[in-house]
Amino acid sequence: QVQLVESGGGSVQPGGSLRLSCAASGSILSISAMNWYRQAPGNQRELVAGITGGGSTNYADSVTGRFTISRDNAKNTVYLQMNSLKPEDTAVYYCNVRAIERTPSGLRAGSAWGQGTQVTVSS
Numbered sequence: 001q002v003q004l005v006e007s008g009g010g011s012v013q014p015g016g017s018l019r020l021s022c023a024a025s026g027s028i029l030s031i032s033a034m035n036w037y038r039q040a041p042g043n044q045r046e047l048v049a050g051i052t053g054g055g056s057t058n059y060a061d062s063v064t065g066r067f068t069i070s071r072d073n074a075k076n077t078v079y080l081q082m083n084s085l086k087p088e089d090t091a092v093y094y095c096n097v098r099a100i101e102r103t104p105s106g107l108r109a110g111s112a113w114g115q116g117t118q119v120t121v122s123s
Contacts, residue, residue, distance in 0.1 A: 002026040002099050002112040009093060009117030016121070017083045022095030022114050024076040027102040034071050034078035034098075038091035038119075045094070049080060062088070085121045092116040 008020040024031060035050040049059045049069035057069055068081040078095055095114040100107055 002028060002097065002101055002110065004095055004097065004112050004114035006093070006095055006114040006117040009119050011120040011122065012085055013123050014086055014121055016085050017081070018085065018119060019082070020080040020093055020095075020117060020119075022078045022097075024078075024097050024099065024112070028076060029100040029102055029107060031073070031076060031097050031099045033096075034069075035096045036069060036078070036080045037094045037096060038089075039094070039116075040088075040091040043091075048093070051078065082119070085119075087121050087123075089119060090121050091119060093119050 003025050004022055006022045008018060010018060012018055032053045033050055036048045037045050038048050039045040047060060048063055049067055051057045051069045051071050059067060066084045071078045094116045096111060098111050100109050
């Protein structure tokens with residue numbers, strides 16, 4: 001089973017920066033898409049940014065130009081660099097990966113979620 005461990009959340013003033021990391025472990029054969037989602041209180045979980053196995057990226061309109069997603073395939077890790085943070089960026093941020101993993105019964109494609117990390121932007 002693929003496990004994800006997130007780090008890098010915290011509290012920052014408006015205009016500040018944070019960098020989130022999410023490391024995947026387990027019997028992983030390959031990872032395709034790696035994504036960051038966020039969920040603010042009372043809101044649905046929304047896609048913030050995604051990166052494919054080939055390195056193509058996509059962003060929510062609200063973060064374009066401020067956030068950058070990247071990945072280190074050797075480390076099975078995805079990052080989210082967040083700059084010019086705004087109070088409306090406050091949320092719990094979750095990473096999500098789609099991977100093919102080895103199981104006793106063969107290969108299995110699946111999706112895994114991190115535990116979430118709180119990002120708070122406030123003066």
